[in-house]
Amino acid sequence: RVQTGATLQEVNDAVLPYDLWLPHQPESKWVSTVGAAIACDNDSTFGVRYGKILNCLLSAQIVTGTGEILELGHRKAHFTSSGYKLMHLLAGSEGTLGVITEATLKLEPIPSVRRVDMLVFPRLGAAVDYLSRLLKAGLCLEAAHINCKRRLKFYTHTYKQKYGRDPEIPAWAEALLAISFAGDQDVVDFQRAYALKLAKDFEAQLVEERELVDSWWTSKYTLAFDPFKQKWPDSQTKKKFGAADPGVPVGRLEEFYHKFVEVAEKHRLEIIGMNAYLEHPNSIGFSLSCAVFVDYRDADEVKRFREYHDELCKLAIAFEGTMSTFMSDTYQKAPYLELEHGPSLQYMLQIKKMFDPKGILNPGKKFPREAVKR
Known part of the structure; x- marks a missing residue:
């Protein structure tokens, strides 16, 4: 059981003497807290074997928008068929349903x-x-x-x-x-x-x-780099890493890659490339990072990046995929939620209102502020 302000690396440092580890290991593990990993549903280096954070999460405590403290999950059992799986709603929720304060995590033996x-x-x-x-x-x-x-x-x-x-x-x-x-x-x-x-x-x-x-x-x-020689290219001092994180069917990865290059070139953005993370245990399920450089000091280039991002989101949906696999929806994707989810988006809105009737938790994320208040 951990408090969710602990980073993923701090959790692993604490359990290392017991020859155990938490296999949910994003590149950001030194700064990603347990709460952030749940709320953003980020990727893991070892996803193809251990999956994402939900595969490690057994139970979570949250404080709702009304101040009520709830325990969601199945305590220390690894799975349950009792009731609705409300705990799963927390993955990728971006703090819109409650403040996640504690979590029970499943550990694994460290491979030799x-x-x-x-x-x-x-x-x-x-x-x-x-x-x-x-x-x-x-x-x-x-x-x-x-x-x-x-x-x-x-x-x-x-x-x-x-x-x-x-x-x-x-x-x-x-x-x-x-x-x-x-x-x-x-x-x-x-x-x-x-x-x-x-x-x-x-x-x-x-x-x-x-x-x-x-x-x-x-x-x-x-991430054991020489000082001041990180993996980010030197040009990071001039331009920043910007990415879309769509997911597409397995058989259409190569086709989508060529579309990614085409769209990036159309918007005159310098291409970093595509990385496909495998995040589903023992099967092929892609989480994509379609990355370009963005000069954040150039308003026109930032505008072109946002247009590039929006176009890739819509394209992923047209490919029968999803517009987000590890960054969640943020403000950027919110306008296209209905395009991906259709009528079921209204059910999501009702769930949001049950947990946060006044719309005080991360307002503007997932839904426009006025939609929650209506």
Whole structure:
């Protein structure tokens, strides 16, 4: 049981002596509080094995907009079929239903060994097909992330800082997949060997340059950077990272990637690239980061970024997907909630009014202020 003002890293530091960990591990774990992780429903490095925060959350205490204290969830049981699953409403709620004050979290044993590898593919679709084959074979992936070729350069900035050059990646490579296996040494070795054997059927090439693999893992998980040499490119001093976070059907990832590039170029934005996080346990479910640089001092460029963001949101819905997978709705997506949810949005509004009848909790998030007051 934790107070939700604790960061995810503080929770793991506290349970480390017991050889346990909380596997919900976003890159922001040093600053992301437990409450923020629930309210924003952010991503995790290890989502393909452990899922997102709801897979770790057993129960939560909230203070509603009327000041009432409620316990939502199933105490220390791992699941329940009793009543409605009100606790699930908290994930991605952005503090609009209540202030989350305490949470009961499910911990896991720390694996003794981890092996991280990277493979390059001639296209994004081949990387997806390969992942599907690994899961079909029965392999237990701990982490899996697909980067387009553009995004790889963003994540390997630490490598360039250290060696003074870009890493060597084949010119034909259009996608890079990073995977990890964890557990007992013999099990990890077997799974890795089998995975590399299957890779030959998908025109994949193993990245032999361990410095590159370690650089990516540092960027993604440990964040142990040299001072003032973070993963953010030097241009972050001039332009900032801006992204849309849509989700699309598995079979349409490559098609959506080309649309992302097309839309970014249309709005004259410098492209960072696409990263596809796998966030559903033991299956392929994408959480996308479609990133560009934005000069926040240039009003016109900020306007073009917002237009780019809105267009990608609508496009994801047209692809039978969702406009948000880890940033939640924020103010930017609120105007399009009805486009995604249709008539069910009114049911959501009624739920909001039950928890917060005066509309005092994060007003303007999810719904316009006037909609809650009516």
